[in-house]
């Protein structure tokens with residue numbers, strides 16, 4: 001087995017995609033009730049000043065005009081001050097905080113372009129070029145084990161923020177990929193989605209993806225899923241490239257190195273025990289890296 005190589009990170013990428021929307025936590029200060037209360041509170045000193053002035057004019061004591069004027073002026077100045085404060089607060093409320101910023105339209109556009117029909121085939125160019133001679137390439141970089149460099153390239157990596165796909169926040173790429181075998185909201189889907197461990201999520205999916213399980217998509221049929229899984233993995237990785245800054249940064253940092261999933265057991269996504277595996281995940285990362293460099297993700 002070839003050891004996992006470390007690779008210097010030489011450049012960084014920037015995510016055009018903001019963290020998930022937390023707008024539900026926004027205060028009610030922007031609601032119409034809050035607005036009405038603010039208007040009443042602001043206008044109250046002026047109204048009281050006018051009432052005071054009216055009382056002085058009715059009672060008409062000596063020098064009443066001076067005191068009536070003083071009442072109106074005090075009310076007016078206080079109202080202007082409160083109005084100024086309320087307006088500044090209103091403006092601050094309206095500036096979206098980082099956690100309230102919805103995904104930018106450009107990120108959404110890039111993601112839908114990257115996932116147009118057939119785009120997931122982009123990695124084939126690398127599979128054609130390097131399979132099955134990958135192990136003889138000198139400049140290659142592996143990733144797989146936790147605690148080793150480039151763990152962010154594995155689907156088990158938990159980024160700082162969830163990956164948002166189909167409006168749902170996913171703790172890891174593995175969670176979304178495994179859930180894609182099941183009907184959204186079904187019991188199997190929910191169990192996998194909420195599993196704290198990506199490895200347990202994968203194992204649970206494997207144990208429950210069976211033809212007799214009504215929760216399954218593709219009839220719980222391995223061949224039918226096999227025809228879909230590249231497209232699903234591609235979708236997962238394009239969203240990860242937008243939402244997981246560590247992945248994005250470390251992927252770009254691999255330069256032009258040929259990437260491989262250094263899995264001793266997986267002959268489809270990784271290189272398998274003897275390096276003869278298809279390394280589909282490694283080649284997909286290379287295609288994603290190209291897209292980031294071209295500004296397509």
Ligand SMILES: Nc1nc(O)c(N)c(N[C@@H]2O[C@H](COP(=O)(O)O)[C@@H](O)[C@H]2O)n1
Pocket residue numbers: 144145154155156174177199202261263266269281
């Ligand atoms: N980092 C890491 N640790 C493991 O133990 C793994 N098995 C993997 N591999 C990922 O497992 C998924 C296999 O999915 P299917 O069996 O094809 O459903 C896939 O995401 C591999 O990359 N990674």
